[in-house]
Amino acid sequence: MTSIEKKIVGPMVAVATPFKEDYSVDFDAFASNLNFMINKGLSNGNSTLLIGGAGGEHPALNVNERIDLMKIAIDSTDGKVPVLTSIQHTDWREIVRMAVAASKLGIYGCQLGPTYYYMPTSNDVLDLFKRVSSETDVNIMIYHTWWDGFIMDFDLLDQLVEISNVNSIKWSHEDIQLFKEGLERYSGKVSMIDNSGNHILSNIYGATGFITHLSSFWPEYPRLIWDSMIEKNYDKTKKLLSGFKSDWMKWVGKVVQETGGEGPFIKVAMELVGLKAGPPRPPSKTPSKNLINELDEILNKHNVPRYK
Numbered sequence: 001m002t003s004i005e006k007k008i009v010g011p012m013v014a015v016a017t018p019f020k021e022d023y024s025v026d027f028d029a030f031a032s033n034l035n036f037m038i039n040k041g042l043s044n045g046n047s048t049l050l051i052g053g054a055g056g057e058h059p060a061l062n063v064n065e066r067i068d069l070m071k072i073a074i075d076s077t078d079g080k081v082p083v084l085t086s087i088q089h090t091d092w093r094e095i096v097r098m099a100v101a102a103s104k105l106g107i108y109g110c111q112l113g114p115t116y117y118y119m120p121t122s123n124d125v126l127d128l129f130k131r132v133s134s135e136t137d138v139n140i141m142i143y144h145t146w147w148d149g150f151i152m153d154f155d156l157l158d159q160l161v162e163i164s165n166v167n168s169i170k171w172s173h174e175d176i177q178l179f180k181e182g183l184e185r186y187s188g189k190v191s192m193i194d195n196s197g198n199h200i201l202s203n204i205y206g207a208t209g210f211i212t213h214l215s216s217f218w219p220e221y222p223r224l225i226w227d228s229m230i231e232k233n234y235d236k237t238k239k240l241l242s243g244f245k246s247d248w249m250k251w252v253g254k255v256v257q258e259t260g261g262e263g264p265f266i267k268v269a270m271e272l273v274g275l276k277a278g279p280p281r282p283p284s285k286t287p288s289k290n291l292i293n294e295l296d297e298i299l300n301k302h303n304v305p306r307y308k
Contacts, residue, residue, distance in 0.1 A: 008168045033216065057263045066098060083107055088111065088113055111170060119150060214244075218244075259284050267279070268287055
């Protein structure tokens with residue numbers, strides 16, 4: 001693995017996209033939230049930022065907004081932490097447009113999965129990645145979205161990781177054995193980011209980081225989890241995960257019964273600690289008052305810092 005690939009390490013933060021009450025993007029709040037995380041210690045070598053992904057409500061954003069978020073992110077972070085962005089879309093031309101913009105702006109990498117709605121074949125996926133690679137030299141992170149119905153087999157992944165600017169995989173799998181085999185197979189070639197919540201298992205099998213929403217409102221906590229895994233102190237990791245993370249996931253499970261998307265639960269937490277996040281874009285909606293009060297109690301229980 002090259003030194004460049006080793007930049008993708010630690011918690012990869014699925015950064016929320018703040019909206020104003022009229023649902024327009026609040027770019028000032030977005031910049032402020034990025035600075036908040038950097039001021040709390042996120043930097044090159046211990047974290048990465050993923051903007052405009054599912055946590056950033058990319059299906060509810062248009063392409064111009066997504067490119068504007070890239071500009072703000074690069075200006076705000078000023079090279080202090082690697083910035084990646086999602087370029088997923090149903091139209092390959094828009095995917096290429098975002099990839100080219102990302103490269104010009106200095107985005108470190110682009111998250112790319114198969115196009116959705118129409119079920120692709122392996123050849124379709126390979127063609128898409130080759131098209132994007134031929135148009136730009138930006139780093140590409142393979143996003144294995146198996147829950148959308150398309151499962152990448154190792155024959156396909158073997159070909160994708162040989163594309164010159166593919167340098168990472170955001171990895172999960174419905175089959176735990178294949179999840180482990182994928183980590184063993186590719187961790188020596190590209191950076192592997194766990195997107196399954198199997199923090200300890202993925203670390204043992206070669207993952208260089210994990211996806212998280214929690215750094216958006218409590219940056220110190222995922223860093224403690226990551227540091228414990230670097231030290232191979234898995235007893236400490238288990239204790240940390242069985243604390244706030246466990247209560248958080250149970251609460252998130254209730255939110256997704258009320259409304260879809262990732263914005264609703266991330267933004268409630270951010271607002272409760274004193275950060276500006278605003279509402280999610282419709283049809284997603286802010287969780288009920290009862291659930292907001294329940295999260296407030298969870299934050300108090302675990303002494304999550306407040307900033308207001």
